[in-house]
Amino acid sequence: MLKVELHAHSADDPLDAIPHTTTQLIDRAASLGYRALAVTLHDRQLDPRPYQSYAAERGITLIPGTERTICGKHVLLLNFRRGAEAVTNFDELRALKAREPGLVIAPHPFFPSSTALGRLMHRYADLFDAVEYNAMFTSVINFNTAAERWAREYGAPIVGNGDIHRLRQMGTTYSMIDAEPDADAICDAIRARRVRVVARPVTFRAAAGLIAELMTTHVLPAGFWNEPEESAGFIVPSTPRSGVSAPPPSASAV
Numbered sequence: 001m002l003k004v005e006l007h008a009h010s011a012d013d014p015l016d017a018i019p020h021t022t023t024q025l026i027d028r029a030a031s032l033g034y035r036a037l038a039v040t041l042h043d044r045q046l047d048p049r050p051y052q053s054y055a056a057e058r059g060i061t062l063i064p065g066t067e068r069t070i071c072g073k074h075v076l077l078l079n080f081r082r083g084a085e086a087v088t089n090f091d092e093l094r095a096l097k098a099r100e101p102g103l104v105i106a107p108h109p110f111f112p113s114s115t116a117l118g119r120l121m122h123r124y125a126d127l128f129d130a131v132e133y134n135a136m137f138t139s140v141i142n143f144n145t146a147a148e149r150w151a152r153e154y155g156a157p158i159v160g161n162g163d164i165h166r167l168r169q170m171g172t173t174y175s176m177i178d179a180e181p182d183a184d185a186i187c188d189a190i191r192a193r194r195v196r197v198v199a200r201p202v203t204f205r206a207a208a209g210l211i212a213e214l215m216t217t218h219v220l221p222a223g224f225w226n227e228p229e230e231s232a233g234f235i236v237p238s239t240p241r242s243g244v245s246a247p248p249p250s251a252s253a254v
């Protein structure tokens, strides 16, 4: 089983001001035992080739990807060889999927954000290979519940993603994937639902601090959020038929 992060930003991001470089992101992932990482910059697919050997030396497989804005909504496009950055609407996304074997994931689809897909998740349900369980949730507030419902309704797999904007976000929510350490194999395994989500809520203080920091990232210094607390976390089991069952309520207290 590979510990995998499929949604992470770095200083190469053209939209968000991110304090860590792609190299630092790889270092952090390696130190936490990750085996694969997708650097998903906004509207730009990072060429992974300059980083490939650096990552490989640290046991990390890089998965090409981008967080593309389509009709104002964020969509993760992973492992497309070409064309991902050019997609501007959902018809073009459908055409891209028809000619390329990449993976389409809906990130934070039901979060209260203008970039969340929301109702489009139903209108274009067939376009999404998987839905994200986003790390930004507390034991009380969890916008992933609607994503779990969507996955059940459409029989789609769920992946756990950190949506990393700060290195300290890594390690609370991620995917465990039964695959060889290879981008194609990892994407195939997700399609085949050989993935389970490990998701541990962040503290309210951590969530609030991060949100405040990300909104005013150019004026606030990084580093006033504690490291994620050590705890066992809970596992969102993924089954071939229903996709996912809800995490046990008791586990959210950890």
Ligand SMILES: [Zn+2]
Residues within 6 Å of the ligand: 067, 074, 107, 108, 115
């Ligand atoms: Zn996003």
Ligand SMILES: [Zn+2]
Residues within 6 Å of the ligand: 007, 008, 009, 067, 107, 163, 164
């Ligand atoms: Zn993102």
